[in-house]
Amino acid sequence: MGRMHIWRDIAIGCLVVAVLAAIPSLLPSKAFQDFVIRCASMALFATSLNMLVGYTGLSSFGHGMFFGLGTYSFALLMQKTGMSLLTAFLLTLLITAMTATAVGAICIRLRLIYFAFVTLAMQMLLHSVIISWVGLTGGDQGLQGGIPRRTFAGVDLSNQYNLYVFSAVMLVVGLLLMRHIVNTTFGTSLRMIRDNETRAAFLGIIVWRVKLTVFVLSAVFASVGGMVMSLFVSGAYPELINWPISGDAIFAIVMGGVGSFLGPTVGTMILLLLNDVVTRQTEYYGLALGLIILGFALGLRRGVLDFITERLGGRPAGGIS
Amino acid sequence: MIDLDALLECVTTTSCLVTQTTSGLIVGMLLFLVAAGLTLIFGVLKIVNFAHGTFYMLGAYLAYTVFAITGSYILSVLAGGLGMAFFGIVFERFLIRRVYGANVLMQLLICYATVLICDDLVKIIWGPDFYAMGMPPEFQVPPLFIAGGVVPPFYLVLISVALVIGGGLAMVLGLTKIGKIIRAAAHNPDMVSALGINTTLLYSLVFAVGGMLAGIAGGLAAPVRSLTPGMGFSILIESFIVTVIGGMGSIGGALIAAVMLGLIRSFGTIGFPLFTEGLMYIAMIIILVLKPSGLFGKEIV
Numbered sequence: 001m002g003r004m005h006i007w008r009d010i011a012i013g014c015l016v017v018a019v020l021a022a023i024p025s026l027l028p029s030k031a032f033q034d035f036v037i038r039c040a041s042m043a044l045f046a047t048s049l050n051m052l053v054g055y056t057g058l059s060s061f062g063h064g065m066f067f068g069l070g071t072y073s074f075a076l077l078m079q080k081t082g083m084s085l086l087t088a089f090l091l092t093l094l095i096t097a098m099t100a101t102a103v104g105a106i107c108i109r110l111r112l113i114y115f116a117f118v119t120l121a122m123q124m125l126l127h128s129v130i131i132s133w134v135g136l137t138g139g140d141q142g143l144q145g146g147i148p149r150r151t152f153a154g155v156d157l158s159n160q161y162n163l164y165v166f167s168a169v170m171l172v173v174g175l176l177l178m179r180h181i182v183n184t185t186f187g188t189s190l191r192m193i194r195d196n197e198t199r200a201a202f203l204g205i206i207v208w209r210v211k212l213t214v215f216v217l218s219a220v221f222a223s224v225g226g227m228v229m230s231l232f233v234s235g236a237y238p239e240l241i242n243w244p245i246s247g248d249a250i251f252a253i254v255m256g257g258v259g260s261f262l263g264p265t266v267g268t269m270i271l272l273l274l275n276d277v278v279t280r281q282t283e284y285y286g287l288a289l290g291l292i293i294l295g296f297a298l299g300l301r302r303g304v305l306d307f308i309t310e311r312l313g314g315r316p317a318g319g320i321s
Numbered sequence: 322m323i324d325l326d327a328l329l330e331c332v333t334t335t336s337c338l339v340t341q342t343t344s345g346l347i348v349g350m351l352l353f354l355v356a357a358g359l360t361l362i363f364g365v366l367k368i369v370n371f372a373h374g375t376f377y378m379l380g381a382y383l384a385y386t387v388f389a390i391t392g393s394y395i396l397s398v399l400a401g402g403l404g405m406a407f408f409g410i411v412f413e414r415f416l417i418r419r420v421y422g423a424n425v426l427m428q429l430l431i432c433y434a435t436v437l438i439c440d441d442l443v444k445i446i447w448g449p450d451f452y453a454m455g456m457p458p459e460f461q462v463p464p465l466f467i468a469g470g471v472v473p474p475f476y477l478v479l480i481s482v483a484l485v486i487g488g489g490l491a492m493v494l495g496l497t498k499i500g501k502i503i504r505a506a507a508h509n510p511d512m513v514s515a516l517g518i519n520t521t522l523l524y525s526l527v528f529a530v531g532g533m534l535a536g537i538a539g540g541l542a543a544p545v546r547s548l549t550p551g552m553g554f555s556i557l558i559e560s561f562i563v564t565v566i567g568g569m570g571s572i573g574g575a576l577i578a579a580v581m582l583g584l585i586r587s588f589g590t591i592g593f594p595l596f597t598e599g600l601m602y603i604a605m606i607i608i609l610v611l612k613p614s615g616l617f618g619k620e621i622v
Contacts, residue, residue: 059425106606110613113369113425117565118609121602124558128599243558247433254426284445290437297430298419 009179013172020168024161033164034232035276039268040171041228045245046252046264047178048221053250054258055182056214057194059112061246062119065103065126066219068241069096070226072130075143075236085152092227093220100219101212108211120243127241142237147230157231167228174221179261181217190214255296257303266305328592339470341587347476347545349583350483354538355556356563356575357490358531364570365507365527368417369425371432373560374553375439376532380405380539381548382447385454388543394457401540402533409532410525417528436553443550452548460544479541486537487576490530494572503527507570562605568618577616 024033045067052058073095077088107118130137137143150157157163181187189210192200201207230236239245248271249264256267278288300307331337359373380401388397416435420427460475494500506513506523514520546552563582567574582601589597608616 053426106610110609113569114565114609114614116425117561118606121562121605121609125599125602125606128596128602132595132599134595250426250429251433254430258424258426284441286437287441287445290434290441293430293434293437294416297427297434298416301423301427 006180009176013176017168017172021165030160033160035272037164037167037228037232039272040167041225041232042248042252042272043265043268044171044174044228045222045225046249046268047175048218048225049249050253050258050264051178051182051214051218053253055187055194056190056211058211059116060119061116062123063222063249064241064243064245065123066096066100066222067226067245069099069126070223071230071236071240072137072143074227074230075147078147078149079143079145085149089227092223096219096223097216100216104212104215108208108215123241123246124243127238130241131238140238143235146234150231163231170224170228174224178221182261255303257306260303260305260309263303263305267303270304323593325592328588331591336469339468339472341591342584343472343476345584345587346580347479348586349580350480351538351542352559352563352582353487353576353579354483354534356560356579357487357572358534359560360564360567360570360572360575362527362531363564365503366524368428370531371429372412372435373535374557375436376405376408376535377539377556378443378553379408379439380536381543381552382443384540384543385452385548388454394459398537398540402537405536406529406533409528413525413528440550449550454543456544475544482541491572562601566605566608566615568615571617574615574617
């Protein structure tokens, strides 16, 4: 990928932020802003997971661990210390990176389904610790009491509109960075490992180092999603680190398309829309959602964006055979 | 959070030791039945059946209804087993068959959709409330006292039935012709198919057996567990831990891991009341770190 692509992506990103920032003045809807904030948080998280699943072929079932770690670590730092939002943000990234290095060093030794389950076990272990360490985390009640000192670079994030623009910026910056990462030679190494690990090793790629690096990187982006969520819900709750969070991200990327960079973002939007629309229409949310998912999975047999790309004759950038 | 004194006191008194061991064993045996089906399906079809907990749940509800109508516990367990064998065939034939060889995440999606649908169907048919089947009259007898520990006779029946089924399964797989075919299909399905065996039928059969085991477990558990929509989930997570610790595809491994997990649970509730689940995950992580494909799993190349 040349420099032109980078500038083009940045231009598109700026345009998206500008359009999103303008929408509330035309359409003042709190529900829409809430939707975008949730979308930004989950899309960052799902795209970070797709760096593992779609690009490296590592199916993690426990990626929600880092999303939840982001919410808890950020909320704890803000509530229990006097540090500024930016410091807490950066420190949370550091905490996540260190945790991910330790967890990744254990998990990446395992293969395929064993990797998937050991990551899930890691997540559930952290969930159990949070539930039982009531003094620090509030146990199953979560960290209530709100996030104090919500100013970031002079912008007051307790204002709904400001938080909305902040989330959109976070999403765009995060997506641009991740897109850059998967388009470098490092990204090529990821795809080589996915397609044939032995061949990659023979060509001189140090497989464990590349896997561990991408594991840590994706964890860091997941925790950014978690921090956006923590600002949105004003705290941290056990549901944000429980297994369905990982499940949501997996469904988002499978529905949107593992082979397209924006697939997880599209999948997140579909999932959240379905969630909001279906829960309003019927109390049998599971029945309706299940039938829709079955339709997707058996009808398209791939993610929406992958399906469209193939229809248009393009070749998906990622994808798992 | 941690109460090591209570744990020490329990381990040193025989009555508590006996009570906790039996309750650990019945948890373990029910888990084993569910996990045996899971591991069998994985061993032969290389499919991770994330909907296996649903088979267990539906088996329990079916048994509940049959018990309410006939009053016979044996009939209700059989109904749970046979009903789920049939459900397994339908599930394999119409849903899972379409994603053979596909990415594990696609299988996850199909199974998760099935779980969502079945949980809501149970809500529609039986209602969202808790149900308790109650102890069948033939087991409403005073408990036995073994070395001071309380052991309801029903627990002993449960443990022996599970052991007999597990033993029977091992015998069929190890000694009979159909068992040899199943093991051969797990090893090389193309060759088995080339030798004139109908693998399509075989896969349905394997799913039927897996479903039946889960359904029987659900029926057996109905008198001692409360029935709720969504009861399949916790057993699903635990039976995954069991299959992974034992080694995916290994029935013997599943038995040992299930008993281990049952004991961790029953003694864990005494020593680490809030952290029992955490203990199970720690056990799984330690074993996978030491043996990356489980206790009895074959190395995946």
